[in-house]
Amino acid sequence: MYPLKFTPILKSTIWGGNEICKFKQLTPELESNGESWEISHVRDNISMISNGELTGKSLEELINTYGAELLGKKVANLFGNKFPLLIKFIDACDDLSIQVHPDDELARKRHNSFGKTEMWYVISAKENAMLYSGFSKAITPDKYVESVRNNTFLDYVLQHPLSAGDVFFVPTGRVHAIGAGTFVAEIQQTSDVTYRIYDFDRKDANGNSRELHTELAKDAIDYTLYPEYKTVYERVENGSASLVSCPYFETNMIQLSSCSIERDNLDKDSFVVYICLVGSVVITDRNGYEVAVEQGESVLVPASIADVTISPRKNAKLLETYIP
Numbered sequence: 260m261y262p263l264k265f266t267p268i269l270k271s272t273i274w275g276g277n278e279i280c281k282f283k284q285l286t287p288e289l290e291s292n293g294e295s296w297e298i299s300h301v302r303d304n305i306s307m308i309s310n311g312e313l314t315g316k317s318l319e320e321l322i323n324t325y326g327a328e329l330l331g332k333k334v335a336n337l338f339g340n341k342f343p344l345l346i347k348f349i350d351a352c353d354d355l356s357i358q359v360h361p362d363d364e365l366a367r368k369r370h371n372s373f374g375k376t377e378m379w380y381v382i383s384a385k386e387n388a389m390l391y392s393g394f395s396k397a398i399t400p401d402k403y404v405e406s407v408r409n410n411t412f413l414d415y416v417l418q419h420p421l422s423a424g425d426v427f428f429v430p431t432g433r434v435h436a437i438g439a440g441t442f443v444a445e446i447q448q449t450s451d452v453t454y455r456i457y458d459f460d461r462k463d464a465n466g467n468s469r470e471l472h473t474e475l476a477k478d479a480i481d482y483t484l485y486p487e488y489k490t491v492y493e494r495v496e497n498g499s500a501s502l503v504s505c506p507y508f509e510t511n512m513i514q515l516s517s518c519s520i521e522r523d524n525l526d527k528d529s530f531v532v533y534i535c536l537v538g539s540v541v542i543t544d545r546n547g548y549e550v551a552v553e554q555g556e557s558v559l560v561p562a563s564i565a566d567v568t569i570s571p572r573k574n575a576k577l578l579e580t581y582i583p
Contacts, residue, residue: 260329260563262559262567263311263313266306267295269295274354276442305318333582343582344448356457361454366431366450376447378447379429380424381442382444383442384440391417394416407473426489431479434480446532498520512577529582530561531567534577539552
């Protein structure tokens with residue numbers, strides 16, 4: 260086993276922009292490219308290896324062949340033959356619908372699925388770009404239903420102005436949406452279960468509104484009013500800083516400019532994913548296998564690789580994520 264790269268799965272959406280292909284230096288560019296699924300084990304959207312002797316094999320084939328060697332014994336015990344994270348880039352030129360995701364218990368009961376806890380790292384944000392996360396004032400379940408019906412739900416949702424480098428943790432139950440002009444990296448549980456709450460009263464070409472999941476969302480929403488929804492973190496030059504720590508994933512920011520950094524993965528008992536946000540690096544495992552990682556690329560380091568060295572070729576920023 261060696262550090263693995265994947266062919267991105269590009270998706271055209273009605274709200275998609277034109278930043279992803281430029282960011283990843285892909286040609287030809289896909290129009291209205293809203294998402295790039297970087298590492299995915301979602302049915303009908305399974306990633307394919309793009310480097311080394313395993314090129315052309317699917318992530319599913321690797322899991323079935325290597326199991327805990329790829330995932331880690333702990334991860335394999337928890338998730339069986341399922342890869343538990345979905346890694347994406349998302350580029351919105353229009354507001355996405357305001358939505359919520361159910362937790363594991365509710366998702367399993369209703370959809371035989373995992374829940375969907377996620378996080379966003381803002382890569383870039385246009386002037387006046389913002390996103391929605393959490394509530395701005397108290398609301399009850401009945402008041403929520405009423406506000407959706409009388410088109411005032413937006414009055415209760417908190418808007419956040421954005422800058423590059425902002426981080427938002429979005430646990431299950433939290434109402435949220437990415438706003439126009441926002442380009443993010445997203446790390447989430449492997450799940451595609453979403454309840455649409457509010458769609459800005461938009462109509463399609465035939466004058467029809469998209470379906471809302473008002474009643475399903477009612478039981479899934481966390482109505483708690485929290486003092487802060489944006490993640491505050493320390494920026495560490497030539498080192499690692501913790502961004503998110505939750506039961507589903509831990510994520511660190513690695514910034515490198517002048518020196519290499521060694522990452523010891525032996526005690527994690529988990530695969531590790533590196534997402535290159537800025538610059539480029541070379542990742543070298545203990546067997547001397549090297550893989551170059553450019554801006555916009557992601558690498559999966561199998562659990563059986565005890566440590567890697569990350570060496571910057573340009574000033575670089577990477578997200579590092581794994582299962583705790």
